[in-house]
Amino acid sequence: MAMPELHPARFWDTASGTSVRCRLCPQQCEVPDGGSGRCGARANRGGRLWSRVYGNVVALHMDPVEKKPLYHFLPGTPILSAGTVGCNLRCLFCQNWSLSRAEELDAPGVDAPVRRFVSPKSLVDAAAAANCPSIAFTYNEPTIQAEYVMDVAAEAHAAGLRTVMVTNGYITRTVIDEVYRDIDAANVDLKAFDDGFYRSECEGSLGPVLATLEALVARGVWIEVTTLLIPGLNDSPEAMRAEATWIRDHLGPDVPLHLSAFHPDHRMLDRPPTSPATIRACRDAAREAGLRYVYEGNLDTDARDTHCPSCNAAVVRRTWGSVRDTAIRDGRCEHCGTAIAGVWS
Ligand code: SF4
Incomplete structure (x- = not known):
C-alpha cells in the first residue's frame, strides 16, 4: 500500500x-x-x-439506503456511501476483505486499491449535488477513520444532510459521544451473541459491541442490527433467541434486526452458504423473543417488508435493495394509525 x-x-x-x-x-x-x-x-x-486514511476514499457509490441495510431510515432514498481500507477486527469470514485487510494489500503482487483524496466539503457537496439526503461511512470499518467521519459529519449537518455509520461497533466507550456527535443512524454488526465467537473468529470481544449498542440508543442514534448467520457457528435458533432477548431488553423491541446469509469467503471457505430454512428458523426465534421487525438478507426472500405491529398491514414493501411502496404517514401506519419506529422524513 x-x-x-x-x-x-x-x-x-x-x-x-x-x-x-x-x-x-x-x-x-x-x-x-x-x-x-x-x-x-x-x-x-x-x-x-x-x-493514514483521512479522506483517502477507495470506494464511493450512490446506493439505496436499503443496501446498508437500513430499512427504517429515510426509505427509498439514495445515500452517498464512502469507504477506505482497514479494519480493527480480523474476521475469518469477512465478506468484504479486499477493503478490510489493509496490511494484506501491502503484500507483494497484490494490486493496491485506487485511492483519491476527497475533502469533507467535497464529499458533502457531491451528496448534495446528487440529491442524496444522507452520507454513509461504510465498506470498510469507519471507526478507524474517526477524524474524517467527524469532519464530514459536521459538514453534512451544516448542509442539512444526515449521516450513517455501517460499523462493527468496536469502539472505545469513552470516545463514542465525540465520534458520533453528528451521526444520525447506524447499522451495527452483532457478529454473534457469544464472546468465544468474537475471540476465535474475529480477534475481538463481545462486551464492547454491546456497550456501543446501548450507548448509541442512549444518544438517540437510530440503530439497526445485522447478524451474519454462519452454518455451525452462530446459526442456532437458541443462540438467536438469546441475542434477540438481549436486544429486546437492552435496546428495545423496535430495533430492526437483519439476519444475513453467509457465503464462503476470505479464510472461511470450508462452510456452505446459509440455507433459507436456517435463516427462517432464526427469524422465527427472534420474533418469538419479542422483536417486532426482523428481516432476512443476502438471499431471495419474502421477509423484506415492514409490517405494522398492530394491524399487520405491509407498510413498506421492498424488492432487492429498493422500495416498492409505503403506507406510512407522519411516522404512522396509514391503516390503523400505530406509530412505526424509525426516521421517516
Ligand atoms: S486501537 Fe487504534 S490503531 Fe489499534 S486497531 Fe484500534 S483504531 Fe486501529
Missing part, C-alpha cells in the same frame, strides 16, 4: 518513550515509532499518531 498523506490522529496518548497508545478502539494498540496499529490505518511517526 503506497503511503498516503498523513493526517493528525486523535484519541491517543504517549505509552513510553516514542511509543504511543491508540485509544480509539478496544484493541488499545501500543504503536512503536515507525509502526502501525493492527487496523493498518493509524501510524506512529516521530512519536505522534497519524491517520
